[in-house]
Amino acid sequence: MWNNVSAFIQKHNLLPEGSKVVIGVSGGADSISLLHFFDTIRVEKHLELIVAHVDHMFRGRQSEEDMLFVKEECEKRCIPFEASQIDVLSYQRENKWSAQVAARKCRYSFYQEVMEKHQANLLALGHHGDDQVETMLMRLGRGSSIKGYAGILPKRQFGRGWIIRPLLSVTKEEVLDYVKENGLSYRHDPSNDKDAYRRNRLRHHVLPLLKDEFPSLNEKFQAFSEHLQDDNSYLEELTKKEWNKVIKTKNESRVVLRIKPLLLMAKPLQRRGFQLILNYLYNNEIPPSLSSIHIDNLLSLLESEHPSGMLHFPDDLQVTRSYNDCTFSFENERAIPFRAMIEVPGKITLPTDDVIISEVWTHYNHEVQPEKNQAILDLSKVAFPLQVRSRLNGDRMKLKGTAGSKKLKSIFIEAKIPIAKRDSWPIIVDANENVLWVPMLKRSPFEVTEETMGPVLVLTIKKS
Numbered sequence: 438m439w440n441n442v443s444a445f446i447q448k449h450n451l452l453p454e455g456s457k458v459v460i461g462v463s464g465g466a467d468s469i470s471l472l473h474f475f476d477t478i479r480v481e482k483h484l485e486l487i488v489a490h491v492d493h494m495f496r497g498r499q500s501e502e503d504m505l506f507v508k509e510e511c512e513k514r515c516i517p518f519e520a521s522q523i524d525v526l527s528y529q530r531e532n533k534w535s536a537q538v539a540a541r542k543c544r545y546s547f548y549q550e551v552m553e554k555h556q557a558n559l560l561a562l563g564h565h566g567d568d569q570v571e572t573m574l575m576r577l578g579r580g581s582s583i584k585g586y587a588g589i590l591p592k593r594q595f596g597r598g599w600i601i602r603p604l605l606s607v608t609k610e611e612v613l614d615y616v617k618e619n620g621l622s623y624r625h626d627p628s629n630d631k632d633a634y635r636r637n638r639l640r641h642h643v644l645p646l647l648k649d650e651f652p653s654l655n656e657k658f659q660a661f662s663e664h665l666q667d668d669n670s671y672l673e674e675l676t677k678k679e680w681n682k683v684i685k686t687k688n689e690s691r692v693v694l695r696i697k698p699l700l701l702m703a704k705p706l707q708r709r710g711f712q713l714i715l716n717y718l719y720n721n722e723i724p725p726s727l728s729s730i731h732i733d734n735l736l737s738l739l740e741s742e743h744p745s746g747m748l749h750f751p752d753d754l755q756v757t758r759s760y761n762d763c764t765f766s767f768e769n770e771r772a773i774p775f776r777a778m779i780e781v782p783g784k785i786t787l788p789t790d791d792v793i794i795s796e797v798w799t800h801y802n803h804e805v806q807p808e809k810n811q812a813i814l815d816l817s818k819v820a821f822p823l824q825v826r827s828r829l830n831g832d833r834m835k836l837k838g839t840a841g842s843k844k845l846k847s848i849f850i851e852a853k854i855p856i857a858k859r860d861s862w863p864i865i866v867d868a869n870e871n872v873l874w875v876p877m878l879k880r881s882p883f884e885v886t887e888e889t890m891g892p893v894l895v896l897t898i899k900k901s
């Protein structure tokens with residue numbers, strides 16, 4: 438089986454020699470096999486490995502034991518281990534996402550942090566051929582874009598580099614055989630057994646039937662996926678060239694198109710063009726509620742005899758037709774800029790109805806770690822008065838734990854914060870306009886370190 442994986446790595450150029458690779462390891466059979474595989478080729482390929490694990494805290498003590506198990510597996514192999522315990526359920530409630538979506542967002546944002554910290558360009562994940570078949574079937578059943586129907590990509594851009602999925606070339610059965618052959622131990626996630634989720638129902642009841650009928654099902658689905666991806670990339674390239682004639686103006690919250698040249702283009706290029714625009718405006722995170730019906734309605738609006746009309750797309754994106762122009766815009770939802778002083782100690786309510794509470798502790802107890810909605814700042818490093826304000830063009834911040842700084846815009850993009858929310862996101866600055874904290878997203882070197890004795894300033898942000 439591992440010949441397949443090596444051939445797949447080579448075919449898609451997944452792993453240049455000397456790469457630094459972060460491996461996402463949950464502790465399950467797939468990612469443990471992936472870890473073992475990378476460990477066996479580490480010396481030959483001059484790889485530097487780091488493991489990232491997220492404890493979603495869904496299953497209390499059991500989740501924590503998964504984390505300790507992965508930690509031990511790393512210690513055995515002398516591989517650096519990075520873990521984060523995230524209370525996904527409260528994050529989910531705050532943002533009204535499903536548990537799966539919230540967990541995924543937390544995981545991917547942690548992967549990015551680890552990649553940044555270790556300056557790694559690759560993130561390897563353990564999706565295998567059965568995940569591919571399930572994903573493609575689910576998307577066909579539910580409806581998706583051509584890109585979506587192509588399933589999981591072997592390699593895609595992510596953060597400062599790429600996500601790679603070397604196990605797409607093998608089946609779950611082959612992974613389990615590998616586990617047995619190599620005497621690997623792994624953790625079992627009982628939520629995979631439940632038939633409550635559609636994916637599990639497909640896995641338990643549909644895949645076995647299909648595999649019985651078509652013994653090389655995985656291979657065929659993977660080949661189909663790669664053909665679709667190839668065709669699609671070619672058509673996307675064509676679309677990009679042609680759409681230059683169609684796009685009148687474009688910025689991160691507003692795109693204006695010329696309708697006449699758009700309607701002269703072939704339908705596959707029109708559809709892909711809309712997909713590109715939507716990907717751009719939604720930052721590659723198209724809301725799941727956006728379906729092919731939206732695109733059909735959009736085409737009807739543009740082809741209609743009426744010179745004007747409006748459509749509402751998810752996340753407050755408006756599409757307006759006015760004579761020969763079609764405008765996609767979030768602008769109506771843009772927030773009014775704000776700036777206010779933070780009294781210490783004190784409490785301030787923001788236009789978003791969030792509340793920031795500030796308090797001073799004279800001594801700092803190093804066992805206290807801030808929650809995600811908290812920052813503990815070293816008072817000797819900050820210049821008073823502190824203010825909370827909305828973002829400004831060109832804002833940058835220094836990042837905790839690294840020597841570098843980053844544009845706030847990139848931080849929002851990486852965290853997939855919708856444009857409509859960015860202008861009202863609170864930014865904490867000091868008297869010199871140093872960004873001290875972007876609540877829930879990024880910490881700065883103005884926070885406490887191991888040397889901090891106190892006094893410290895504790896900021897907490899909550900819903901009012």
Ligand SMILES: Nc1ncnc2c1ncn2[C@@H]1O[C@H](COP(=O)(O)OP(=O)(O)OP(=O)(O)O)[C@@H](O)[C@H]1O
Binds near residue numbers: 492561563
């Ligand atoms: N909690 C986690 N921490 C780190 N990486 C994870 C975590 N959960 C999933 N991953 C990564 O994402 C991949 C796909 O996740 P998915 O949930 O589909 O599978 P899984 O059943 O968790 O896989 P595995 O058998 O490795 O547990 C995993 O193989 C692993 O690389």
